[in-house]
Amino acid sequence: MSAKRPGLNTRLSHAGRAGTHAHGFVNPPLARGSTVLYPSSAERRRLAAKRMEQELLYGVMGGPNHFALEDVLAEIEGGTRCQIVSSGLAAVTTALLAFLGAGDHCLFPDSVYGPTRLFANTMLKRLGIESEFYPPEIDAAGLAAHLRPATRVLFLESPGSHTFEMQDVPALAAAARARGITVLMDNTWGIHFFQPFAHGVEVSIQALTKYAGGHSDIALGAITTDDAGHFERVRNAVLALGQYASPDDCWLALRGVRTMGVRLARQMDSGIAVAEWLRRQPEVKEVLHPALAGARGHALWRRDYRGACSLFGVVFQPRFPVAATEAMVDALALFGIGASWGGYESLALPSALSITRTAGSGDFGGPLVRLHIGLEDPGDLIAYLDRGLTVLREFPP
């Protein structure tokens, strides 16, 4: 009888704990270090050939805390290997540099994370790489019109992290791969709810700064690949760029991932409860949350995702100016006003400053506020939002 694949929470409890990483402890102790001493020149020569392996060669090339975390990420995303880097943005930029060179063309969704757009429009441009932004909800036939002989990378991010457009990942990935184009995806929203490699993605990127960390006190990124060839490209870019993640942050992220399944289950439910409540308020024009029945992108979410994180957008009626939504956010004492997401605490952020568009997407006909729902009791969050709506209605005070 073949063994049934263990469930997500079982895998989150056990992944990355095999082998010698932990020296007998449940968790690998924090291993800080730069120089690694080799017992002999012969051993140094033997190890030098293992740059692609999880071998202790030099601190900057990774150590036990990195390796254990990499094993967890590869497991939960269904990839073959993972490389940990210093931040989510570093995961994006390193992966792009691994697959692009002078003269290449790269496609990004118009909804892409703002700093990724900035990297494309500055650093990639300076390197002679042309970036083009396509409407995120495009279908495969529409995408085909943007593909050129020089297109080397199709970048996906689904849903957008401020405007929550869902992409038809399998269809877009298949269209690109049929032309030999490498498919990269920022899967930070999808975490373990979306299995990128089962949907045609070849290189998956996550900001572990968010729910893996879970406490808003680390910065880390992960690049996970579907096969050895793609991993080698990524690893060579990491080594060439001197990409390095703090072992302290890896150690904290490893603690974080052990409870991530239960945190996310709770945050998903609370997020949906708050989103459903907001949807019923007359001041709200639309809630951008793909897991809500009838919401934009819901059909794709239901087809491809096993769950949802707790980050979503709220579009207010167009009669409210952005300043009114800012006054409302200022009044939400249980919600911090801050970038990033995925911690145990709720956040609210007017989105206007974070949205740049050049392909015609992203206008929802009213001011937009992004909410991240933490581990607080949802009833308390709703009570504060209710008072916030009074501030919105009575603006200017």
Ligand SMILES: Cc1ncc(COP(=O)(O)O)c(C=O)c1O
């Ligand atoms: C979708 C997405 N990708 C990448 C990042 C970058 O992560 P980091 O803040 O760790 O650089 C973020 C951060 O907000 C994000 O929202």
